[in-house]
Amino acid sequence: MIRHVAIIGAGLIGASWAALFLSKGLRVTVCDPAQTALDKLAPFITAAWQDLAQLDDIAAAPPFDRLHVTQEIAAASLGADMVQECGPDRIAIKRQIVAQIETSLAPGAIIASSTSSLMASDIQDGAKHPERILVAHPMNPPHLVPLVELVAGRATDPEKVDTLRAFYDSIGRVTVVVQKERVGHLANRLTSALYREAVSLVAEGVATVADVDRAIAHGPGLRWAFMGPHLTYHLGGGAGGYRHYLDHLGPTQVARWADQTAPELTPDLIETLVAGIEAATEGESTADLARRRDAALVALAKLKRTLGA
Amino acid sequence: MIRHVAIIGAGLIGASWAALFLSKGLRVTVCDPAQTALDKLAPFITAAWQDLAQLDDIAAAPPFDRLHVTQEIAAASLGADMVQECGPDRIAIKRQIVAQIETSLAPGAIIASSTSSLMASDIQDGAKHPERILVAHPMNPPHLVPLVELVAGRATDPEKVDTLRAFYDSIGRVTVVVQKERVGHLANRLTSALYREAVSLVAEGVATVADVDRAIAHGPGLRWAFMGPHLTYHLGGGAGGYRHYLDHLGPTQVARWADQTAPELTPDLIETLVAGIEAATEGESTADLARRRDAALVALAKLKRTLGA
Structure with a gap:
């Protein structure tokens, strides 16, 4: 069961994922190295909440008690069932992020990258547990556009794809499993x-x-x-x-x-x-x-x- | 003022145009060489009317007193202010249709072709009044999709484009004037x-x-x-x-x-x-x-x- 999600990167995509996950009752920890990005998170979620409240029967105000923020990736990943990675779309940075996540992430937990331009096979290359890494790519803004594209890398465990698909389906997303890694997914x-x-x-x-x-x-x-x-x-x-x-x-x-x-x-x-x-x-x-x-x-x-x- | 439209061809596109034009208060004459096609017209319009009634304040039943049908192109074109041509998309047939329209159409009236694949310049080639011929291409079904693409041919009078654009705009269409003739328009x-x-x-x-x-x-x-x-x-x-x-x-x-x-x-x-x-x-x-x-x-x-x- 995925109950606690860590989001790496508090940009537009990360913030939108955070609003969605909170609206679905999950515990959310958002990590960004820039405090200014973290400062914008609550106002973004509050604004998005008005839209989400039209689609779901949710509390009047965002449940900020279930939201935590940190500037440390390792701290964010500790105790998470799944990491939704939303860092910059450059392969060297992605691998650094994965390495930091792996210092604290529980072995069975999943790392899902929101990357739009990179391949799961490249991101998982050199990871300690490449089998738990895959791509879960949303369209902007993720809290309002339901599509999530799942793409396995060479080393991804197919069971992790199934687990993640069931998770996104359970929170009202429309999932598509892309059969081959291609630039731009589907x-x-x-x-x-x-x-x-x-x-x-x-x-x-x-x-x-x-x-x-x-x-x-x-x-x-x-x-x-x-x-x-x-x-x-x-x-x-x-x-x-x-x-x-x-x-x-x-x-x-x-x-x-x-x-x-x-x-x-x-x-x-x-x-x-x-x-x-x-x-x-x-x-x-x-x-x-x-x-x-x-x-x-x-x-x-x-x-x-x-x-x- | 365009008050009376002749439609050449009672296929899906022609029938859909007919329903739309009737709903906007116009007099409509539909021509098709096949009586079986003409026989399907009233049932199609009756079905489309239910949809149109949700969008416009129109009579409960289609005004069939304003609809006329004929198997003769010349008879259909007589007295029309505009001809919406919806015949087969083959250039030889289009030119034959235009020639027959021109035997009875008033000199100032417009011939608008619904063609999706041909060029206005080719259709008007050899016509008596090429200056009044242009393309007015809808998307299927025209009574529900508002876009109409207008494309002038080499010999088209720009004033006819303006007149037709104003006409379609006046009946709630969204018009785009395509600046160059290309296969597939826009x-x-x-x-x-x-x-x-x-x-x-x-x-x-x-x-x-x-x-x-x-x-x-x-x-x-x-x-x-x-x-x-x-x-x-x-x-x-x-x-x-x-x-x-x-x-x-x-x-x-x-x-x-x-x-x-x-x-x-x-x-x-x-x-x-x-x-x-x-x-x-x-x-x-x-x-x-x-x-x-x-x-x-x-x-x-x-x-x-x-x-x-």
Whole structure:
């Protein structure tokens, strides 16, 4: 049973995990070498709590008695059933963090890395207990987006994957076990693919940044909140389903793939993208935009629950 | 003023346009050479009406007195202010349809093609009045997905683009004017790019069809219902916004793009995809799945209205 989670790193991801774990009744210890990061933790959790309270029957105020903070990794890991590692995404730092966790972590406990760009096999390399290390990658913000991607490394014990999957499932996450280690795991490979064409269309003058984003949010993005691309094209095949679609329209996809190339991310293109997003957001701050995003995610989560979707 | 629309083709797209236009108070004439297609029109509109009634204050039953059907294109076009062309996506057929429309259409009226794969410049080639021909491409189903992509051809009068944009805007559509003619316009290029990686991940054994779709619908797809990829990464840059993101994490995107390739759509892969969607949908029919999709789209449209998103 996982009842006490240590979180290494109090950035946006670590703080969001902390809010989620607290809302699910867990004991949480957060570690960050920077006191300034730890100081921001309580205000972040208090703000996130308003959103979480709309989704779960939880206490009016965050249970700060179940939250502890420390600047020492070894102190944080002592007594934890699981470590949710959220440090900087650089392999040398990850290995240092793992080494410090292992000085105090109980042998049966699990180390789950939130890394978006590194591989579990590389992180566990050189560890004392590599079999208990794996990737558990969330999407931002983890307390509102349910997906958690689990990826085992070469040395990971499959039982640890099962244990962790059951844990995340039990706290309302949607888990996917990725079968092979790849840069970007699963979801970020998909977002990158979409982003490549989103940038390319701007680079080639086909559409503005604002229009590309409008097209997604009032077009295909509406369906993607409920169904992935495979199911979308299954329905595109009508009564004949996916086979009919692939047999008849598969070649049009192949033709479009051949017509798409990766843009070169030049300084000029970066200026165009930045100017484009400034025009699209009309000076609204990222903090305000993020608040609106979170409000939308909460409302959508409630809606999906009603629909059983 | 566009008050009377002729729709050429009574397939899924044409029928959906008809339901939408009727709900917005327009007079609609639908033409299809196949009487069987015309026979399915009223039942389709009656079913769609239940969804539309949740979004607009409309009469309890569809106003079939404003709907006319015919098997003759010239008869349909007579007196129409605009023709929404929804015929088969083959250039020779499109040109034949245009020629027949032009035998009766008033000179000032507009011909808007719903084509997803052809170019306005090719469709208008050889027409008597090429300047009034353009692409107005919806996403399926048009009565529930608001995006309409407008694309002018070489000979299109820009004033016709403005007129049509104002028309679609006036009936609650979200219009985007695509600046250059490209295969797939804007939205289908973006969906194709995502789909390429969705297929590739299955082809390479990284994940199942079901898990790819789950990852989207419980991960990034949630955000895309409200914001496009540019804005998503703008928020990924925190207080520093899009410039910070591009300067610091742009290279990780470029690296992911380099790591992604187009899969070969072999017969074996098609079998894997079909088996994968069968496992994912557990025998639910495409008709039932489409009904659930439409119910979700209606609920989401209402939610977005509440949020002003």
